[in-house]
Amino acid sequence: MRILEAAAQVVGEDGYADASISKITQVAGVAQGTFYNYFETRQQVFDALLPYMGKSMLDYIRAAVPPDLTGGEREVARLRAFFTYLNEHPVFYRILYEAEIFAPRAHQEHFRILVEGYRRSLRRAVKRGEIVDYNDGELEAIVYMLLSMRAYLAMRYVRGEADENRKVPEQVIDAYMKLVTRGLFTNDSD
Secondary structure (H helix, E strand, C coil): CHHHHHHHHHHHHHCCCCCCHHHHHHHHCCCHHHHHHHCCCHHHHHHHHHHHHHHHHHHHHHHHCCCCCCHHHHHHHHHHHHHHHHHHCCCHHHHHHHHHHHCHHHHHHHHHHHHHHHHHHHHHHHHCCCECCCCHHHHHHHHHHHHHHHHHHHHHHCCCCCCCCCCCCHHHHHHHHHHHHHHCECCCCC
16 A cells, blocks of 8 residues: 555654654655545554555565475574565564554554464464474563564664675574574474
């Protein structure tokens, strides 16, 4: 949707506080009245923005990961796709972090979707025998660990850097692979 794409650009560049309906509609190339055909308030577009971007990110990652990959190789492919998405959508992190203050319900919903999706993925890996000796509570902790690793690696190697399309060093990917294959997935080699 053009209005949400425009909102992503405006919020990503100016932040939520300075993102006006006027700026959003100008970037979208639509009349302000058109905005109100889809949203009643500026807050309503803010509440829709992060879930929209999060779905876009998850769809991108799903499409980028070959379906025949399993275990640690699949996890590393997801990590690579995540970094590529961030390079292609540099506004994502500002939208994510500012949403905690300006669109808290959207922020909460975004993390619920991420956690539930990751939990389902890990449960499938358990059923395939790729992960053993972890109970559901431990898998939930693993989900948060993996999400945290991604976030901090992105802050270090992708986000906030002056260079466009930063390439994450292979040693970072190798370290991630060793960690997940030696500590989580059992049927992979390093």
